[in-house]
Amino acid sequence: MRATLSVAIATLLSVAVLGGSVDAAQRETRIPDQAIATAAQLRETALASDLAYRITESLTTEVGPRLAGSEADARAVAWAVAKFKELGFDKVWTEPVTFPKWERRSESARVVGANAQPLHLTALGGSPAGTVEAEVVRFADLAALEAAAPGSLTGKIAFIDYRMERARDGAGYGPGSRVRSRGPSAAIRAGASAFLMRSAGTDSHRNPHTGITRFDEGLTPIPSAALSVPDADQLTRLLSRGPTKVRVSLDCGWDGTYTSQNVIGEIRGSRKPNEVVVIGGHLDSWDLGTGAIDDGAGVGLTMAAGKLIGQLKQRPARTIRVVAFANEEQGLHGGKAYAAKYAGEVAKHQLAAESDFGAGRIYAYSSSAPDYAKTADAQIAQALAPLGIEYAPGEGGPGPDIGPIAQKGAAWARLAQDGTDYFDLHHTPDDTFDKIDPQALAQNVAAYAVFAYLAASAEGDFGSRPSATPTKTE
The missing domain is CATH 3.40.630.10 (Zn peptidases)
Known part of the structure; x- marks a missing residue:
């Protein structure tokens, strides 16, 4: 070769x-x-x-x-x-970079009711704090949630169960990251009280994948988090058995601005x-x-x-x-x-x-x-x-x-x-x-x-x- x-x-x-x-x-x-x-x-x-x-x-x-x-x-x-x-x-120097400051303090989730058990998740960057206990509605992908009728998820938690594909060049991350960045806004438009997603990752461990999300202008943000891959599978199995209610509790959010630095060294x-x-x-x-x-x-x-x-x-x-x-x-x-x-x-x-x-x-x-x-x-x-x-x-x-x-x-x-x-x-x-x-x-x-x-x-x-x-x- x-x-x-x-x-x-x-x-x-x-x-x-x-x-x-x-x-x-x-x-x-x-x-x-x-x-x-x-x-x-x-x-x-x-x-x-x-x-x-x-x-x-x-x-x-x-x-x-x-x-x-x-x-x-x-x-x-x-x-x-x-x-x-x-x-x-x-030569070594720094140059200021100012941006909004987001903090993560605590996070937890659990299935409530007859099949009560904990779920492993992590808040998406940019998510607000909040505790929501509601029935979960599963969607196979982002397009399915974006097609949901306004108000159809009122009082529910939207869950996108999209499985990211493995690739040497990371090509599978594009669709996975779009779930993270656009899913919460789609959930809000459908009336959901919170948003969950299968992590944008290719592992099979109980390690959820975080990452930044954004909310479209004019929408009131809702608690948004990613489930580890095994926990997404678990939730899907529970949903196949009947209605499933989950309690999501996130303590996180924006807290003013911060100035960090680009650090530069030259030869x-x-x-x-x-x-x-x-x-x-x-x-x-x-x-x-x-x-x-x-x-x-x-x-x-x-x-x-x-x-x-x-x-x-x-x-x-x-x-x-x-x-x-x-x-x-x-x-x-x-x-x-x-x-x-x-x-x-x-x-x-x-x-x-x-x-x-x-x-x-x-x-x-x-x-x-x-x-x-x-x-x-x-x-x-x-x-x-x-x-x-x-x-x-x-x-x-x-x-x-x-x-x-x-x-x-x-x-x-x-x-x-x-x-x-x-x-x-x-x-x-x-x-x-x-x-x-x-x-x-x-x-x-x-x-x-x-x-x-x-x-x-x-x-x-x-x-x-x-x-x-x-x-x-x-």
């Missing part, structure tokens, strides 16, 4: 060199041979390093869960500043220090686990990649900027703040990539590179190939916190991680450090270090230009 991949990349390289016009060739982006050779050495150094593993262990052990706006959020920011400095980054470039390659992950996590795969690993591996590039004898031409984004989980607040601050410097962003899909091995690379940068893009892919990474031009999109600056015109890259098991752990109490495979994490570091170094060393750019009509970020 690797031989076939090498032939494909070689073909792309030759087409890029020979197939364009004279003007295109004159502005063609390429990576110097010396940088390619250095990247090969960097790749092997990264594979042998446990730095990212140690950084991730430090964050998840010393800070633990990092719910945006919590006391641990502030400790995480202080940790990140100190860690960047400890790693020898040339300065040797010739074009004002142009940057951005890599990073998000510093916050949900509060149920310790935020290891989501997204302690992303922070750890990009910090490590920056450090390894920084210790090279010959720095790349451009600056490597590593960003630990604030409050991704509740609305991409850190990514939006970054995009707003640097909207006037989009063209200085050579290329940007974010790690926010766990700690599984990277299996594919793609980017938004325009035709004149396809040669350099293929060179990056060729340097990544020994790590088992396929070149997949035209596929994917930017990571979540990179999305807002990409919408303003910044070029992006995708280093696709294997997420087959990601949604077994995502947003659950099981998202803990012991789930990380050190060898897989080292492969991620090698990929990000090679990618960032080569992008920063390229002669020419990857197409970052201010968008003529920026798209509003949702």
Whole structure:
């Protein structure tokens, strides 16, 4: 397979060199041979390093869960500043990110009546507090609930029993997350007093999956929660036997605003220090686990990649900027703040990539590179190939916190991680450090270090230009 991949990349390289016009060739982006050779050495150094593993262990052990706006959020920011400095980054600073503060205090549920028993659930982020005891009405999917007649669920609890499908690229999460984000509003329109859903996850453990929800404007929010997968199955079996009443009690809700920080560290470039390659992950996590795969690993591996590039004898031409984004989980607040601050410097962003899909091995690379940068893009892919990474031009999109600056015109890259098991752990109490495979994490570091170094060393750019009509970020 690797031989076939090498032939494909070689073909792309030759087409890029020979197939364009004279003007295109004159502005063609390429990576110097010396940088390619250095990247090969960097790749092997990264594979042998446990730095990212140690950084991730430090964050998840010393800070633990990092719910945006919590006391641990502030400790995480202080940790990140100190860690960047400890790693020898040339410049370290913070930038404020303000957002509404949501708190979880307690939560419980139980079946009442003849089949009385507890149910394991967790409040969805953004849910209000409240206690509701009512009969449950089951819906197979979101469409079925959205089709319910207004008032048909008055005095009832709506329950969507949609089962998320497992996929390497996480494709099943789209439908599952839409249940979480749109289900509560559909329930309110039908008159329901509370909303329950089967967790958006692929495990079979009694660990419910949390995540943010939203309520459409003009609707009065209702208590909204996710059942663990086995408890959703249990409730479905009970409902098949006849009417079932459940008592849901949530103590949670919004409590003013909070200002956290994006934490940024830079390894300065040797010739074009004002142009940057951005890599990073998000510093916050949900509060149920310790935020290891989501997204302690992303922070750890990009910090490590920056450090390894920084210790090279010959720095790349451009600056490597590593960003630990604030409050991704509740609305991409850190990514939006970054995009707003640097909207006037989009063209200085050579290329940007974010790690926010766990700690599984990277299996594919793609980017938004325009035709004149396809040669350099293929060179990056060729340097990544020994790590088992396929070149997949035209596929994917930017990571979540990179999305807002990409919408303003910044070029992006995708280093696709294997997420087959990601949604077994995502947003659950099981998202803990012991789930990380050190060898897989080292492969991620090698990929990000090679990618960032080569992008920063390229002669020419990857197409970052201010968008003529920026798209509003949702």
